[in-house]
Structures are given as C-alpha cells and as structure tokens.
Amino acid sequence: MFDYYHQLAAGPSYQDSLKVLEADIQHANMLAASIPQGKSGACLQMKLVYHHLAPILLFLLQWMDCSCTCLLPSYLRLFHIIVYKVHPDGKLNVSSCGRRATIREFYAVILPSLQHLSGNSSELDITREEGSCFEMFVRKKLENKRKILDVDLEREDECGICLEPCTKMVVPNCCHAMCINCYHNWNARSESCPFCRGSLKRVNSGDLWVLTCGSDVVDPQSLLTEDMLRFRLYINNLPRDIPDALFLMYYEYLL
Structure with missing residues (x-):
C-alpha cells in the first residue's frame, strides 16, 4: 500500500x-x-x-x-x-x-x-x-456418529508409546508420530524411531512436524x-x- x-x-x-x-x-x-x-x-x-x-x-x-x-x-x-x-x-x-x-x-x-x-x-x-442447505442433513449424521468420533479422537490424541493425550510430533523421515517427551527419550537412548527403528541421528527438534488436531484449528469466524x-x-x-x-x-x- x-x-x-x-x-x-x-x-x-x-x-x-x-x-x-x-x-x-x-x-x-x-x-x-x-x-x-x-x-x-x-x-x-x-x-x-x-x-x-x-x-x-x-x-x-x-x-x-x-x-x-x-x-x-x-x-x-x-x-x-x-x-x-x-x-x-x-x-x-x-x-x-x-x-x-x-x-x-x-x-x-x-x-x-x-x-x-x-x-x-x-x-x-x-x-x-x-452450508445452510446441508446443515440439517449433516447434523443428523453427526449426532449418530458423535459417540464413535469422540472415542476415535481421544485415541488419535494419545501418544502411541506412552498413551498420554498430547500434541504429536511427526518424524519427517518415516512419518511416525509420538509426543515430544518420547522423541527425546528414544533419541537419547538409541537415536532411532521406536516404531520402525529408523535413524534419528540427523533429525533435530526443529525438523519435527507438529500434528494438529481439531481443537488447534481456528474457524473463520x-x-x-x-x-x-x-x-x-x-x-x-x-x-x-x-x-x-x-x-x-x-x-x-x-x-
């Protein structure tokens, strides 16, 4: 301007x-x-x-x-x-x-x-x-699947190693997700991914991807x-x- x-x-x-x-x-x-x-x-x-x-x-x-x-x-x-x-x-x-x-x-x-x-x-x-045309149709389906989705979302937010709800960090080499504490723990122990044993020697903390969940996304309003x-x-x-x-x-x- x-x-x-x-x-x-x-x-x-x-x-x-x-x-x-x-x-x-x-x-x-x-x-x-x-x-x-x-x-x-x-x-x-x-x-x-x-x-x-x-x-x-x-x-x-x-x-x-x-x-x-x-x-x-x-x-x-x-x-x-x-x-x-x-x-x-x-x-x-x-x-x-x-x-x-x-x-x-x-x-x-x-x-x-x-x-x-x-x-x-x-x-x-x-x-x-x-979206107003599909609001009623989608609302009925969401009400039927809400219970199943809530359980699935809780499982998705859990770390696959310590099973604690957290923000997952994705390793760029193998795309496996875990919490930041488990990443530091396994990186200090064996410098390898706990899922596929891929090497983490050249992977720094700044190279990790953050896996966002539904609560992290801000709506347009x-x-x-x-x-x-x-x-x-x-x-x-x-x-x-x-x-x-x-x-x-x-x-x-x-x-």
Whole structure:
C-alpha cells in the first residue's frame, strides 16, 4: 500500500491527488460500512481534514501552475484523516471519539485492513449460505456418529508409546508420530524411531512436524473476530483529534 502513497504524492497535479485521495476514502467508508458491527451497531467512517494553512499552499500551487511536483509530499502532510463513529440513528460523534490518522497510516494500515476484513466477511457470508442447505442433513449424521468420533479422537490424541493425550510430533523421515517427551527419550537412548527403528541421528527438534488436531484449528469466524479486534485497537491507539475550539476555550480559561 506504500505504492499508492507514493503514486499519490507524485501525481500530475494536486487536484488529481486530492481526487484520488477522496475516492480512496469513500471506498474505505464503503468497506467499513459492509463489515459486521459490534453490539453498539456503530460503524467507522473517515473524512479528509486539512490544516488552516492548506488553502494558502493550494493557492500557491495554482499560481505556480503545479510545475513543482516535488512539493506534493510535504504538502500532503497538511492533510490528515479523521476516523469517527456513526451510530445506527445517524448521529455522529466526531469530537469525542475522533482519531487522527496521517495519509501514510491510511494507505499502510487502515485501507488494507478494511479490504482484508471486508473480503473475509464476504467469504464467510457465502460459506454460510452454501452450508445452510446441508446443515440439517449433516447434523443428523453427526449426532449418530458423535459417540464413535469422540472415542476415535481421544485415541488419535494419545501418544502411541506412552498413551498420554498430547500434541504429536511427526518424524519427517518415516512419518511416525509420538509426543515430544518420547522423541527425546528414544533419541537419547538409541537415536532411532521406536516404531520402525529408523535413524534419528540427523533429525533435530526443529525438523519435527507438529500434528494438529481439531481443537488447534481456528474457524473463520474466530479469525475475523480477532482481526476486527486488532483493527479497533489500532484505531483506538491513534491520537485523538481535538478541535481548535477546545484549545481556545482552555486558553481563555487559563487567562
């Protein structure tokens, strides 16, 4: 996403750069609105805000006929993006919950995160629609085989040597699985696999494969929830956007 930022800064004119930036912000707002919301139902929205000196710089760029594009990266620093919450009733909460993000942060983190979250939520919705047709049919079969599967899963999680439930480690040479304690024990005793007597001399602990079980696999809904939590934590850690009016009121209070 840094390529978008450099293309924006090296645009043919500041007007084209602003149009591209505003279009990307509108696209980000559409992605944010399509993401499933939390309990409050508020969604994140963004808008472009410029510094009070930005109009003067824009006038100078127009007067210079935009011939010096090398000033655009520094000119873009006069602009920032406000991330705020929009409640289901349409009320905005910009002053208290607004967060300030730079153009670089928008293209490096915010926009890619929204694209990732929107894509995952869309794929999850499609998977749910496809799976709803077979849900009742599969549920009956799973209920009939649940007892047998539970016994088989307990046996699969057991080590074939010590019969203890554990995470199995697979030897890459012969593909036999055992717990890490049994591996170290047999490697120290005979440097051979206890099942096939294959040599373990050149097999290090880092070469072992980890055999995952059903409990180790995270479902897409949990992954989407974790990604959304990380994104919201990132937004909350951005600096607050305090309007200039609040500074003036505090300054008058000190006087």
